[in-house]
Amino acid sequence: MKVTMETVEHTAKLARLKFTEEEKTAFLGAMNDVLNYAELLNELDTENIEPTSHPVPLKNALREDKVWDYTLSREDVLKNAPAEESGGFKVPKIIES
Amino acid sequence: MRYETVIGLEVHVELATASKIFCGCSTKFGQEINTQCCPICLGMPGVLPKLNKKVVDYALKAALALNCKINQETKFDRKNYFYPDLPKAYQISQYDKPIGEHGYIDITVDGEVRRIGITRIHMEEDAGKLLHESDPTSSLIDLNRTGVPLIEIVSEPDLRSPEEAREYLMQLRNILKYIDVSDVKMEEGSLRCDANISLRPYGQETFGTKTELKNLNSFKWIAKGIEHEMARQKLLLDSGEKVTQETRRFDVNTQKTVLMRSKEEAHDYRYFPDPDLVTVEISDDWIKEAKASMPELPEKKKIRFMETYQLPEYDAGIITGEKELAQFFEDTAKEFRGEAKVISNWVMGDLMRLLNSENKEISDCAVTAKDMASMLNLIEDGTISGKIAKTVFEEMFLTGKEPKTIIAEKGLVQISDVSELEKIIDEVIGKDIKSVRDFQNGNKKALGFFMGQVMRQSGGKANPKVVNELLAKKLNAFEIKE
Numbered sequence: 001m002k003v004t005m006e007t008v009e010h011t012a013k014l015a016r017l018k019f020t021e022e023e024k025t026a027f028l029g030a031m032n033d034v035l036n037y038a039e040l041l042n043e044l045d046t047e048n049i050e051p052t053s054h055p056v057p058l059k060n061a062l063r064e065d066k067v068w069d070y071t072l073s074r075e076d077v078l079k080n081a082p083a084e085e086s087g088g089f090k091v092p093k094i095i096e097s
Numbered sequence: 098m099r100y101e102t103v104i105g106l107e108v109h110v111e112l113a114t115a116s117k118i119f120c121g122c123s124t125k126f127g128q129e130i131n132t133q134c135c136p137i138c139l140g141m142p143g144v145l146p147k148l149n150k151k152v153v154d155y156a157l158k159a160a161l162a163l164n165c166k167i168n169q170e171t172k173f174d175r176k177n178y179f180y181p182d183l184p185k186a187y188q189i190s191q192y193d194k195p196i197g198e199h200g201y202i203d204i205t206v207d208g209e210v211r212r213i214g215i216t217r218i219h220m221e222e223d224a225g226k227l228l229h230e231s232d233p234t235s236s237l238i239d240l241n242r243t244g245v246p247l248i249e250i251v252s253e254p255d256l257r258s259p260e261e262a263r264e265y266l267m268q269l270r271n272i273l274k275y276i277d278v279s280d281v282k283m284e285e286g287s288l289r290c291d292a293n294i295s296l297r298p299y300g301q302e303t304f305g306t307k308t309e310l311k312n313l314n315s316f317k318w319i320a321k322g323i324e325h326e327m328a329r330q331k332l333l334l335d336s337g338e339k340v341t342q343e344t345r346r347f348d349v350n351t352q353k354t355v356l357m358r359s360k361e362e363a364h365d366y367r368y369f370p371d372p373d374l375v376t377v378e379i380s381d382d383w384i385k386e387a388k389a390s391m392p393e394l395p396e397k398k399k400i401r402f403m404e405t406y407q408l409p410e411y412d413a414g415i416i417t418g419e420k421e422l423a424q425f426f427e428d429t430a431k432e433f434r435g436e437a438k439v440i441s442n443w444v445m446g447d448l449m450r451l452l453n454s455e456n457k458e459i460s461d462c463a464v465t466a467k468d469m470a471s472m473l474n475l476i477e478d479g480t481i482s483g484k485i486a487k488t489v490f491e492e493m494f495l496t497g498k499e500p501k502t503i504i505a506e507k508g509l510v511q512i513s514d515v516s517e518l519e520k521i522i523d524e525v526i527g528k529d530i531k532s533v534r535d536f537q538n539g540n541k542k543a544l545g546f547f548m549g550q551v552m553r554q555s556g557g558k559a560n561p562k563v564v565n566e567l568l569a570k571k572l573n574a575f576e577i578k579e
Contacts, residue, residue, distance in 0.1 A: 010365070053172045053370040054374075054375050054376060056375060059375055059378045060376075060377055061148065061375050062149070062150040062153070063121075063147045063148065063150065064149075064151075065115050065116050065149050065151035067115050067116045067121055068116070068120075068121025068122070069121075070122075070136075071121075071123065071132070071133060071134065072135055072136070074129070074130075074132050077131045077132075077134045077240070078131060085235070086130075086237060087129065087130045087131055087239075088130055088131065088228060088239055089237065089238040089240070090236075090237055091238060092236070093232075093233065094181060
């Protein structure tokens with residue numbers, strides 16, 4: 001697989017990042033290098049191996065349905081809010097939902 | 098040209114757990130904003146989610162009730178997108194191994210049974226809520242809902258009309274309510290519905306271009322919203338234009354669907370397995386346990402009611418639509434000596450009318466099944482007339498008193514005593530010789546007129562059956578003195 005300039009631009013857009021042409025070219029090379037390195041895995045025969053979704057062989061880490069005491073006060077919840085109003089996080093108007 | 102409508106629904110259902118899916122914050126609805134959050138659901142750096150077992154229990158129950166094949170190895174994935182109501186900038190959801198797949202439910206529309214496929218059902222966390230204040234430049238965010246457990250149920254594009262879509266949603270709601278996994282209140286957002294809609298010329302195999310219609314969040318508007326989108330697409334196709342794949346929403350105020358975003362802006366979610374959560378393995382025993390806790394489901398109950406109680410399909414459908422209502426019916430039937438159809442008439446008539454007008458559920462109704470049965474038995478044995486019973490029932494509904502107490506207090510016992518009734522009839526007939534003449538000249542309407550007079554005179558207490566016989570006899574025998 002080869003990363004194209006479009007992929008770089010699309011990835012940047014998805015991450016809400018803006019780059020100069022120079023930076024984009026650098027990313028193009030870096031991303032291809034990463035993928036080429038990962039290509040090494042293709043040398044292995046994985047025909048009969050289940051895809052790994054998690055490196056730790058653990059299953060069913062579950063908790064009981066109980067309400068706990070670690071819920072924060074509203075004051076703490078809003079501590080990092082760039083702006084607040086009437087107890088809510090204030091953000092620029094969002095039209096779609 | 099005539100088109101066939103193709104509809105698939107995506108339904109989100111909040112599960113009725115006490116705590117959130119990945120943390121112990123409360124899920125209680127309607128609390129003060131931003132008071133049910135912790136570092137985990139707020140997405141603070143370094144926190145780790147831990148799955149609530151009851152979410153799996155409930156999702157499993159729902160998947161089984163919707164006849165799904167269970168993926169006994171199921172896992173969680175991250176769905177990445179930026180939105181102010183999503184503090185982590187990803188939603189923990191399920192991608193390629195949802196808990197259930199390939200299910201179906203049967204719906205009945207215009208007497209015809211249709212099987213609607215369920216593509217998949219998966220578990221995920223809810224996002225926060227955007228509050229639109231009057232300030233035109235800003236929105237407020239409440240993160241209480243962030244992390245409330247959801248299941249998303251995706252149907253196959255098997256629905257062919259707005260009515261079918263509505264019926265499917267209703268059936269889905271009834272099933273989920275039966276199995277007690279959600280309170281399915283559309284008005285509180287615990288049941289939410291989006292629709293994928295496309296048109297194709299009749300006979301064409303391939304699907305047309307679809308649009309996604311968001312926020313069809315009331316039973317009142319679901320069919321309307323779809324109808325409007327169908328009309329919009331038909332107009333485009335008829336004039337040779339193309340439908341573009343986009344997301345729209347139905348605006349209740351303008352009664353139109355409006356564009357939210359086009360495909361160019363469509364999200365690229367970059368799903369990948371969530372490294373913070375491990376695989377969930379659902380054992381055969383777990384499935385067995387879930388099946389054992391399953392009540393009789395609405396469709397099955399409906400058929401049993403038609404057979405056991407000889408109810409018409411319509412009645413059986415309405416009464417089994419709600420588990421509590423069905424239970425009320427069955428408890429009443431146990432004590433009632435007459436035909437079960439009489440109960441369904443009262444339940445669907447007076448009971449539902451009163452419940453609706455007071456905005457009450459059957460569970461907070463003051464009338465017990467036992468009292469309902471004893472009232473119906475009093476009609477059956479002639480103690481009260483059907484007409485009086487309506488008054489008695491209303492009083493039972495308002496006060497929760499037993500029917501016998503109400504009848505005694507208000508002196509509503511039916512008059513069946515012949516001599517007492519004859520007295521009233523004689524008086525009524527004597528007052529209107531003209532109508533007597535009409536009757537004797539063959540005008541049968543006059544009988545109804547006298548019937549009404551007797552009922553009025555007796556305050557509605559006269560036994561109509563006895564009065565009918567006596568009246569006819571008296572009227573025929575009456576000699577008019579010129």
